[in-house]
Amino acid sequence: MILEKQITIRKLIGALALSLLVSVVYAQNPVFTHVFTADPSPHVWPDDDRLWVYTSHDEPGSNNHYGMTGYHAFSTTDMVNWTDHGRILHLENVAWAESHAWAMDAVYYRGNYYLIYCMKEAGIGLFRTGVARSDVPEGPFTDLGYIKGVEFGQDPAIFIDDDGTPYLFWGHDRQCYGAELNDDLMSIKPETYVDLTSQLTHVFEGPWVHKYNGKYYLTYPGLTPRRWPEKMFYAVAEKPLGPYEFKGCFIDDFDGQSGTNHGGTVTYKGKDIMFYHSAWLSGGLSETRCVMADYLKYDQNGDIIPIVPSKEGLGIAKRTKTTLHLEAENGFAAGGELYNVIVDTWIKDYSGKGYVTNFDNPYDHVSILAQVAKPSKYRFKVSYASPDGESNHDVLINSHQYKDFVFPQSEAFREIDFGIVELKAGDNLIRIFKRNWKPSQGQLAIDYVELEQVFEEENQ
Structure with a gap:
């Protein structure tokens, strides 16, 4: 080399x-x-x-x-x-x-x-x-x-x-x-x-x-x-x-x-x-x-x-298309972090080896690494469950904080589409963390994050 x-x-x-x-x-x-x-x-x-x-x-x-x-x-x-x-x-x-x-x-x-x-x-x-x-x-x-x-x-x-x-x-x-x-x-x-x-x-x-x-x-x-x-x-x-x-x-x-x-x-x-x-x-x-x-x-x-x-x-076909599928439970081993949260398995039908939960205190979070070549737009999806009620959390992508991320009550894991986000060239840290100003009714469980490539004609 x-x-x-x-x-x-x-x-x-x-x-x-x-x-x-x-x-x-x-x-x-x-x-x-x-x-x-x-x-x-x-x-x-x-x-x-x-x-x-x-x-x-x-x-x-x-x-x-x-x-x-x-x-x-x-x-x-x-x-x-x-x-x-x-x-x-x-x-x-x-x-x-x-x-x-x-x-x-x-x-x-x-x-x-x-x-x-x-x-x-x-x-x-x-x-x-x-x-x-x-x-x-x-x-x-x-x-x-x-x-x-x-x-x-x-x-x-x-x-x-x-x-x-x-x-x-x-x-x-x-x-x-x-x-x-x-x-x-x-x-x-x-x-x-x-x-x-x-x-x-x-x-x-x-x-x-x-x-x-x-x-x-x-x-x-x-x-x-x-x-x-x-x-x-x-x-x-x-x-x-x-x-x-x-x-x-x-x-x-x-x-x-x-x-x-x-x-x-x-x-x-x-x-x-x-x-x-x-x-x-x-x-x-x-x-x-x-x-x-x-x-x-x-x-x-x-x-x-x-x-x-x-x-x-x-x-x-006319081109290939890639979706980043990033398991929340992988943590440090995949370039992320689990801060005051745990990996659990009692909610069934998760992907990978489990999911991240117990967001009990302000700023408890899971961070996930996404690596890309160039500044690009991606469709941001999260697989989650919140059996006991609606959960309110913030999402931080690099230095941009996305508020008002509401995870509706869901006893089983489901995928929610949060729309288009922008990633920078290189390492992007996606952090999902507990809000410190609005209590959640449910205990959030994060299974995985997906980032789907968005091409220019799809975003018009």
Whole structure:
């Protein structure tokens, strides 16, 4: 993920022109238009009809990748309407790390969901491959530590073979390695460690392994040679740890690409899809990237047919739309806070793992983090219950206080639409708190907050 800042004037002009085009033409690329995302890790989990994409997060206005501090999870059932589940792991949740929340992967393994990610170890500055666990795919994830035996463990990817064997791949600065993991995923088996660098022409970082027709495909970003920006290459093997035969480039230079590229593949509803990233959303700024998706196709020999990025992307609909679904009970783990309130479960049919209640004193509150790329308007909805009577609370979004938020009596959880609110670029804290001047008849329970993208024509 090292960034080459010397992008030619021609490419920069092309990127800016493409950005203007994307802004006025309905399109499915970029996939997520409300937040800066990179390094997509796509997956389909057992007994789940959703496609999941896990991403790193770029800070708006950043001019380096040092400011990357957390990860997001997205899901969809139709590739058009997406849910952003918000922050799922952050640097502040990882005691051993100090910076650089770069690329990650995810896996369902033995009944749990794991985020396999990289950060720099505090006091040392060495990249480590971390492991975090959740019992639900949307997180948030709890850090378990880092994988032993992996030195400079940048850009990790995990692959579970058909026999259930877990393999880890990682790479950085023109190097790539692989090894079999032990059952707890917390260490590699040293005897299986392999250096794949010499087998992967132009390799730089970001390996990803998938299986097609019985063969193992290792895709990766590379330089030719050390000429930025990165292209996407691939190699094929008969076994997960190789040896690999280099095949070639399948995503070449394109207008609006970022200095880096990184991605992964998934099969969803019978279609193979390649997720990667560009700089289309930011107008060509390599430090603020966005996720892209195109179909992945093979010829009769099993070779990958080159992908030419286009604004149409998967071409399913005229554009994608994302709703932020933010669970109130996640609190600090998702960038929010629970202040003098509790998480409870006695009111049935809540989403997630519970809801927030016991707003007993003035300024008792729940705060929820929403991250967006640019100043935008969103439709603000809250799922709540107030069994005993009407509840009166205030809502503070950043520094703007919205008063007269009345939650009518409701014994069951229901969703109430509070209309359009404005969010600023970057972090937005949404705080729901007890009024200190007007008593409520009921005890409010907050299940979740939703923020639905509003496009210009919808707001006219």
